[in-house]
Amino acid sequence: MELYLLLKNGMNKTINYNFYHWGPFLYSTNLKKDELKKIKILCSKKLPDYRSHLAGLLQHEHKLDIKKLFPIIIPYINSYAQAYADYAPKPLNGKIELMAAWVNYMTKLESNPLHTHDDDLSFVIYTQVPKKLKKECNESVGNSKPGAINFIHTLGIEKYYVNKHCFIPEEGNFFIFPASLHHTVNSFKSNGERISVSGNIKITNG
Numbered sequence: 001m002e003l004y005l006l007l008k009n010g011m012n013k014t015i016n017y018n019f020y021h022w023g024p025f026l027y028s029t030n031l032k033k034d035e036l037k038k039i040k041i042l043c044s045k046k047l048p049d050y051r052s053h054l055a056g057l058l059q060h061e062h063k064l065d066i067k068k069l070f071p072i073i074i075p076y077i078n079s080y081a082q083a084y085a086d087y088a089p090k091p092l093n094g095k096i097e098l099m100a101a102w103v104n105y106m107t108k109l110e111s112n113p114l115h116t117h118d119d120d121l122s123f124v125i126y127t128q129v130p131k132k133l134k135k136e137c138n139e140s141v142g143n144s145k146p147g148a149i150n151f152i153h154t155l156g157i158e159k160y161y162v163n164k165h166c167f168i169p170e171e172g173n174f175f176i177f178p179a180s181l182h183h184t185v186n187s188f189k190s191n192g193e194r195i196s197v198s199g200n201i202k203i204t205n206g
Contacts, residue, residue, distance in 0.1 A: 024151075024181045025080075025084050025088065026151055026181070027080045027083060027175065028167075028173065028174065028175050029076060029174050030170075031076075031174050033172075035072055039069065039125060039127060039197055040127050040128075043062075043127065043197065045060050045062060045105065048063040049063075050063040053100070054102065056111075057110055057111050057112070058105065058106055058110045059110065060104075061105070063100075064102055064197065064199070066098045066099075066100065069098065069101050073123070073125075076174060076176065077123075080092075081093075081096075093205060094205040097202045097204070098199055099118070099199075099200045099201065099202050101200075102197070103196070104196045104197075104198065105193050105195055106193065107193055109187050109188075110187060112184055113184060114152070114183070115183070116179060116180050116182055116183075117180075117198075117200050119179050119202040120178070120201060120202055121178060121179055121200070121201040122176070122177060122178070122179045122199065123177070123198060123201070124149065124175050125173070126169040126171055126172065126174075126194075126195070127171065128193060128194065128195040129170060130190055130192025130193065131192075133146070133147045133188055133190045133194055134168070136190045144186050145166060145168055146186050146187065146190075147186060147190075148166050148185070148186055149166070149167050149169060149184075150164060150165070151165045151166075151175075151181055152164050152184070155182070169194070179200060
């Protein structure tokens with residue numbers, strides 16, 4: 001048996017190849033300042049308690065008015081659909097409905113366990129990220145970043161296989177993803193509120 005060291009010597013050979021997309025389509029963008037301001041106005045701890053519908057271990061999770069939120073975010077959902085057409089072999093067509101939305105006020109030592117959502121697509125928008133939390137994230141030495149959101153495609157760990165994407169949120173970040181995609185949020189120790197808006201979207205083909 002002959003053994004070869006990978007990349008031991010350079011090769012003067014042209015190799016043609018195709019690149020295949022794999023896994024869920026995770027979309028990220030940033031809201032404009034005026035759009036973010038409109039969403040912040042919709043958020044309040046006086047809104048109905050929504051914790052019984054959610055997986056989070058948080059003290060404050062409140063239901064949002066989907067009729068007011070939907071017009072703000074629909075251009076981005078349409079953008080996701082157009083981008084998906086380039087990503088997948090068939091376009092994402094159908095009637096788009098915002099089924100539910102809520103705001104999470106996350107504080108130190110709170111967390112969001114590994115979970116999925118209902119319906120077809122889900123999203124998360126970050127309206128506030130404390131400066132102290134950003135500092136805590138940057139100073140963290142482990143693989144699990146405090147306050148970060150982790151999207152996990154498969155729970156197993158395979159060699160040469162990307163199964164996880166981790167993001168330290170910034171104010172205005174907007175992620176759209178399949179509702180079945182597992183995700184989790186790590187706890188943190190910093191003071192201040194990490195505020196995010198999430199929701200579920202249904203696509204009715206026809």
